[in-house]
Amino acid sequence: MNLHIIKIGGNVIDNSENLHRFLKDFAALDGYKILVHGGGKVATQLATTLGIESKLVDGRRITDIETLRVVTMVYAGLINKNIVAALQAVNCNAIGLTGADGNFILAKKRPVKTIDYGFVGDIDDNSINPGNLKNLLDAGFVPVFSALTHDGAGQLLNTNADTIASALAVALAKTYQTTLIYCFEKKGVLQDIDDEDSLIREIDPERYEELKEKQIINGGMLPKLDNAFTAIACGVKAVIIGKADELGLLKQNHSFGTRLSTRI
Numbered sequence: 465m466n467l468h469i470i471k472i473g474g475n476v477i478d479n480s481e482n483l484h485r486f487l488k489d490f491a492a493l494d495g496y497k498i499l500v501h502g503g504g505k506v507a508t509q510l511a512t513t514l515g516i517e518s519k520l521v522d523g524r525r526i527t528d529i530e531t532l533r534v535v536t537m538v539y540a541g542l543i544n545k546n547i548v549a550a551l552q553a554v555n556c557n558a559i560g561l562t563g564a565d566g567n568f569i570l571a572k573k574r575p576v577k578t579i580d581y582g583f584v585g586d587i588d589d590n591s592i593n594p595g596n597l598k599n600l601l602d603a604g605f606v607p608v609f610s611a612l613t614h615d616g617a618g619q620l621l622n623t624n625a626d627t628i629a630s631a632l633a634v635a636l637a638k639t640y641q642t643t644l645i646y647c648f649e650k651k652g653v654l655q656d657i658d659d660e661d662s663l664i665r666e667i668d669p670e671r672y673e674e675l676k677e678k679q680i681i682n683g684g685m686l687p688k689l690d691n692a693f694t695a696i697a698c699g700v701k702a703v704i705i706g707k708a709d710e711l712g713l714l715k716q717n718h719s720f721g722t723r724l725s726t727r728i
């Protein structure tokens with residue numbers, strides 16, 4: 465059985481028209497599917513309104529207890545429930561979850577080294593508890609995960625959504641023909657970040673090294689590709705990085721986004 469695990473980036477969530485178009489295409493995909501989302505920008509906006517300063521180091525949010533309250537409200541509440549309601553409106557039986565629900569994703573609070581990230585969770589090979597997740601999929605539900613996990617001792621943890629998506633894909637690849645898709649606002653990995661016509665259709669590890677060296681890819685794209693190559697090495701059938709707006713191409717069997725391959 466095919467399983468699509470799709471992560472949507474913050475810029476997609478921010479644009480209501482794009483989000484709804486994406487959700488319609490997501491709902492139309494055949495087979496089992498899981499959606500993963502973050503929502504950093506909305507969290508920053510709410511934090512500002514509440515007079516809480518947002519601190520980011522290398523794109524990662526420092527999550528003190530007040531910030532954890534904000535991301536819980538925004539990720540697991542506002543964004544997750546709006547996505548679930550929008551999916552229900554297009555006949556997709558979505559169920560909104562954090563990693564704490566059903567004990568699906570256990571994480572460890574990141575240890576303090578040079579930086580104290582606060583209530584940030586790291587996931588490892590044993591974090592995903594796939595048993596009940598399979599039951600949920602078999603029962604016809606479409607899980608929608610926000611970027612929150614728990615430590616098993618009562619503590620919620622803010623956890624990177626890209627990493628959650630790849631960990632879910634790896635854990636479920638043993639059971640399903642799993643495709644992991646990172647959807648964001650661009651057509652995929654671009655040779656020139658300002659030119660949507662410069663899409664790179666396929667990247668193997670050798671090309672990845674070259675693109676890093678030439679600084680053609682940087683920022684958030686680097687951990688995304690690291691996660692993607694890990695997923696492929698661990699048995700995930702395919703990883704695609706593409707534009708949320710174009711997800712419909714996949715259903716029509718058209719070429720979509722950048723595909724990662726292990727071919728050298």
Ligand SMILES: Nc1ncnc2c1ncn2[C@@H]1O[C@H](COP(=O)(O)OP(=O)(O)OP(=O)(O)O)[C@@H](O)[C@H]1O
Nearest residue numbers: 473474475502648652653654680681682683684685
């Ligand atoms: N060569 C490249 N092609 C496309 N995007 C690139 C490239 N190099 C760097 N990027 C950056 O990577 C970003 C996408 O990754 P990033 O994780 O930051 O965002 P996201 O997937 O929208 O996730 P989130 O909002 O959850 O953090 C793009 O917005 C773009 O600025």
